[in-house]
Amino acid sequence: MMKQYYSDVIQFRGTHYDFGYHQGLMLRDSSILPNRERQWKPRQHRHFIVDENRFINIMTDLSPLILEEIEGLADALGMEAEEAIRQFGGFYMEYVTSGCSIFTGSDFMVRNYDSHPKGYEGRYTFYQPTDGGYAVIGPSMQITGRIDGMNEKGLAMGYNFTHSKKSGDGFICNMIGRLILENCADVHEAAELLKEIPHRHSFSYPILDPSGISYVVEASPRRVVIREANVCTNHFHILNEENRYRQEETRGREERIMTRQQDAGNAYESYKIMNDPAHGVFSNKYDASAGTIHTSVYFPRELKAWFAMGPDREPVIFDFARWLDGEDVYVKQIKGMLEFDRPFVNMG
Numbered sequence: 405m406m407k408q409y410y411s412d413v414i415q416f417r418g419t420h421y422d423f424g425y426h427q428g429l430m431l432r433d434s435s436i437l438p439n440r441e442r443q444w445k446p447r448q449h450r451h452f453i454v455d456e457n458r459f460i461n462i463m464t465d466l467s468p469l470i471l472e473e474i475e476g477l478a479d480a481l482g483m484e485a486e487e488a489i490r491q492f493g494g495f496y497m498e499y500v501t502s503g504c505s506i507f508t509g510s511d512f513m514v515r516n517y518d519s520h521p522k523g524y525e526g527r528y529t530f531y532q533p534t535d536g537g538y539a540v541i542g543p544s545m546q547i548t549g550r551i552d553g554m555n556e557k558g559l560a561m562g563y564n565f566t567h568s569k570k571s572g573d574g575f576i577c578n579m580i581g582r583l584i585l586e587n588c589a590d591v592h593e594a595a596e597l598l599k600e601i602p603h604r605h606s607f608s609y610p611i612l613d614p615s616g617i618s619y620v621v622e623a624s625p626r627r628v629v630i631r632e633a634n635v636c637t638n639h640f641h642i643l644n645e646e647n648r649y650r651q652e653e654t655r656g657r658e659e660r661i662m663t664r665q666q667d668a669g670n671a672y673e674s675y676k677i678m679n680d681p682a683h684g685v686f687s688n689k690y691d692a693s694a695g696t697i698h699t700s701v702y703f704p705r706e707l708k709a710w711f712a713m714g715p716d717r718e719p720v721i722f723d724f725a726r727w728l729d730g731e732d733v734y735v736k737q738i739k740g741m742l743e744f745d746r747p748f749v750n751m752g
Contacts, residue, residue: 406741409713409748411526411543411698413735415727419535424473427547428480436525436547437481437491439749443522456486458573459495466601467583469536473548492548494579496604503654503694504564505678505685507661508634510616512671514701515552515562516678516686517543520693521742526750528711528738530727532556537586541709541724543698549578550585556728557589558614558704564636566606567648572625574602580609580623591619599628606646610636614704622646635661660684675701681715688715690744697742713740 414430416423431437463471478488489495503518525545532539542553552562561584563577575583580601588594590613598609598621606624610633620633622640629642638654639647664683668674677683679699686696701710701719707728710719720738727733 405745406714406743407745408739409521409526409742409751410737410739411528411711411713411748412737412750413528413530413733414544415530415732417532417534420469420473420533420537421476423531423533424476424478425480426476427473428477431477431481431547434750435752436749440523440525443749455573456489459489459493462495462602463493466597467537467587469533470548470582470586472535477547492546494546494549494576494582496573502565503638503657503687503689503696504562505657505661506562506564506610506636507665507674507678508610508612508618509671509674511614511705512674512701512703513560513562513610513612513618514671514674514678514699515610516696517551517562517698517700518687518689518694518696521690521695521697521744521748522746524697524748526748530722530724530733532728533586538589539728540582540585541722541727542581542585542700543711545578548582549576550581551578552700552702553581553585554702554704554707554709554724555585555588556707556724558707559585559588559590559594560612560702560704561585561594562610562636562700564608564610564638566608566622566624566638566640566646568605570625571605572603574604574625576604577607580607584609584611589613590615591617595619595621595630598623603628606640606643608636608638608640612702612704635665637661657685671701671703675699675710675719679712679716679719686715688743690742695742695744698740711738713738714742717741 538555554560609621707725712719
């Protein structure tokens with residue numbers, strides 16, 4: 405049975421502290437944090453920060469302004485610093501198994517985000533900082549992180565899960581996405597950052613910039629390698645020792661994408677291959693944490709973004725370049741239908 409879902413569109417220009425405070429005020433009236441806390445409770449022992457000072461020291465070197473955003477969140481929510489870092493730091497957290505598929509052309513990236521709807525927080529964000537760092541558009545996860553996105557330089561990023569076994573001390577995927585988009589101007593800077601930072605789990609990070617160069621960075625807590633590629637699902641090509649035992653589904657999906665995208669003549673046809681279930685890439689396996697929740701498309705040269713929730717939908721089109729020039733978007737919510745019966749955490 406199809407049920408309606410939505411993401412709220414959030415726009416902000418200002419300092420990181422003020423953005424954090426603004427989000428904190430919104431969260432006080434939202435069901436996101438209470439719902440997420442209930443979901444985390446059975447696994448609570450795995451969610452505490454092991455070393456708060458280590459996180460602060462690493463973030464001070466990498467991206468100190470995000471610490472100010474977390475401080476603003478804490479102040480608005482009346483939250484102790486340790487709890488705010490646990491909630492919003494994207495460090496030492498566990499990650500639910502997910503799918504995800506990404507295809508890049510020379511001038512666009514299209515991405516299916518596959519996961520479990522119960523953890524999806526339903527926030528599509530525009531943020532233009534005034535105190536440093538690049539402006540970013542894209543859906544959020546754990547408030548401060550980004551599931552995928554594009555920055556004002558035209559660097560686009562997504563991530564695909566490989567596994568969470570043999571985890572290490574480090575950042576999880578959505579905070580890594582934010583660090584890339586806020587701090588890197590192109591794929592080369594993004595690749596260098598991915599080599600530098602500690603990784604909690606094993607993920608691939610496809611990246612594309614206006615040059616048309618597309619890399620997939622395979623990252624685990626032990627090793628990071630880079631390959632030039634335009635298709636990515638849920639297995640590594642180089643770090644084979646990090647792959648899960650069963651790879652039939654992810655390799656089959658990769659093959660379907662490669663085969664079908666050969667006949668795509670433009671970005672819209674590529675988008676339809678990912679978003680129309682008839683092509684065998686879009687998934688409705690939500691209970692297995694592998695159902696497609698949204699399809700994103702980013703255009704690095706034009707600075708435009710498309711976004712759709714659920715299958716076989718026309719995308720909402722955002723002109724990020726115009727937004728960067730000061731023109732707010734009028735869309736308040738992005739709505740769609742999923743074959744699932746429980747709400748996102750933002751829906752009460």
